[in-house]
Amino acid sequence: MNWDDTTDADSAEERLVGSVADREDQAVEAALRPKDLGEFIGQEKVREQLDLVLRAARARGATADHVLLSGAPGLGKTTLSMIIAAEMGAPIRITSGPAIQHAGDLAAILSSLQEGEVLFLDEIHRMSRPAEEMLYMAMEDFRVDVIVGKGPGATAIPLELPPFTLVGATTRAGLLPPPLRDRFGFTAHMEFYEPAELQRVIHRSAHLLDVEIDTAGAAEIAGRSRGTPRIANRLLRRVRDYAQVKADGVITRDIAEAALAVYEVDARGLDRLDRAVLEALLKLFGGGPVGLSTLAVAVGEERETVEEVAEPFLVREGLLARTPRGRVATPAAWAHLGLTPPRTAAGGSAQQDLFGT
Numbered sequence: 001m002n003w004d005d006t007t008d009a010d011s012a013e014e015r016l017v018g019s020v021a022d023r024e025d026q027a028v029e030a031a032l033r034p035k036d037l038g039e040f041i042g043q044e045k046v047r048e049q050l051d052l053v054l055r056a057a058r059a060r061g062a063t064a065d066h067v068l069l070s071g072a073p074g075l076g077k078t079t080l081s082m083i084i085a086a087e088m089g090a091p092i093r094i095t096s097g098p099a100i101q102h103a104g105d106l107a108a109i110l111s112s113l114q115e116g117e118v119l120f121l122d123e124i125h126r127m128s129r130p131a132e133e134m135l136y137m138a139m140e141d142f143r144v145d146v147i148v149g150k151g152p153g154a155t156a157i158p159l160e161l162p163p164f165t166l167v168g169a170t171t172r173a174g175l176l177p178p179p180l181r182d183r184f185g186f187t188a189h190m191e192f193y194e195p196a197e198l199q200r201v202i203h204r205s206a207h208l209l210d211v212e213i214d215t216a217g218a219a220e221i222a223g224r225s226r227g228t229p230r231i232a233n234r235l236l237r238r239v240r241d242y243a244q245v246k247a248d249g250v251i252t253r254d255i256a257e258a259a260l261a262v263y264e265v266d267a268r269g270l271d272r273l274d275r276a277v278l279e280a281l282l283k284l285f286g287g288g289p290v291g292l293s294t295l296a297v298a299v300g301e302e303r304e305t306v307e308e309v310a311e312p313f314l315v316r317e318g319l320l321a322r323t324p325r326g327r328v329a330t331p332a333a334w335a336h337l338g339l340t341p342p343r344t345a346a347g348g349s350a351q352q353d354l355f356g357t
């Protein structure tokens with residue numbers, strides 16, 4: 001095994017199946033974004049609930065309640081925020097937690113909002129504490145206190161705000177302080193998508209990109225997209241490249257399979273890093289348990305890369321477990337890589353012992 005080919009640390013941004021959008025993505029994403037609730041695929045429950053919230057607000061001629069969108073990267077939070085504004089016929093202002101360093105930054109944004117405007121606050125869990133506290137009052141009373149001056153002479157000048165709708169997005173709902181979470185009238189938790197839904201996403205995107213694709217081709221890409229529309233769209237574009245260069249441009253199952261083999265995305269959506277981690281765990285450490293740091297050294301990656309980039313998907317797929325004694329491969333991991341678990345002295349496999357199967 002040549003571990004060298006895994007050492008040119010592909011960052012999360014560069015990975016084909018990673019969840020973070022790169023620049024090319026952002027441009028194409030804008031073009032592929034569904035524009036209204038009717039076009040938004042999947043997330044039936046969220047769509048139904050949000051539809052009620054928005055319809056009722058429209059019927060009352062009121063501004064919609066604040067909405068919190070939580071869910072993994074690439075599931076459609078930014079898309080939904082834009083849909084909320086479009087459905088309300090309201091303008092949208094986009095900013096993010098990390099962009100708001102001081103409470104003053106937030107005050108400036110809030111005080112310049114138009115009546116009914118949607119304020120989209122991405123990564124809301126990364127806002128500074130003072131800004132967060134200012135937001136509490138703004139959300140509840142549509143008012144902020146602007147502090148003028150410093151020290152004992154400082155005075156708070158109350159400022160009335162027009163009614164607005166805050167749409168907060170977070171990948172880590174658990175990190176939000178309860179007082180903030182409680183001020184949202186509606187919280188939508190976005191789930192990973194079913195393969196059939198991703199297939200619809202792929203057909204829709206292919207149509208918009210003017211790419212010909214058959215049902216089996218779309219199904220093949222959908223099955224490797226990790227339940228994530230952003231990844232589905234990205235894989236579609238890479239398969240389109242392959243189809244153009246190596247074939248007649250039409251995406252079939254064979255073309256999708258051949259293309260994704262080139263990009264090292266396997267049948268379950270694992271990429272090179274994911275497979276390197278699993279292979280090290282199985283081949284070097286007999287399936288574990290092994291410590292995270294040791295595992296990271298074995299694949300020539302940073303600890304954080306293994307923990308934050310590769311593991312969440314491996315855990316979700318039931319291929320790897322994080323135990324108090326270290327990382328352990330599940331029986332499904334051995335099966336996925338086509339390997340046989342070693343036998344223990346007791347006759348069963350080490351993993352059978354650990355999983356009690």
Ligand SMILES: Nc1ncnc2c1ncn2[C@@H]1O[C@H](COP(=O)(O)OP(=O)(O)OP(=O)(O)O)[C@@H](O)[C@H]1O
Pocket residue numbers: 019020021028029030032033034039040041042043072073074075076077078079080171201229230233
């Ligand atoms: N339900 C959907 N139907 C069709 N396309 C979708 C859907 N959800 C997301 N997409 C597509 O996936 C891409 C990523 O979605 P979006 O940018 O909204 O994700 P996000 O949740 O905001 O991700 P992040 O947490 O990284 O900001 C968009 O370009 C959009 O075209």
Ligand SMILES: [Mg+2]
Pocket residue numbers: 077078079122
């Ligand atoms: Mg987003």
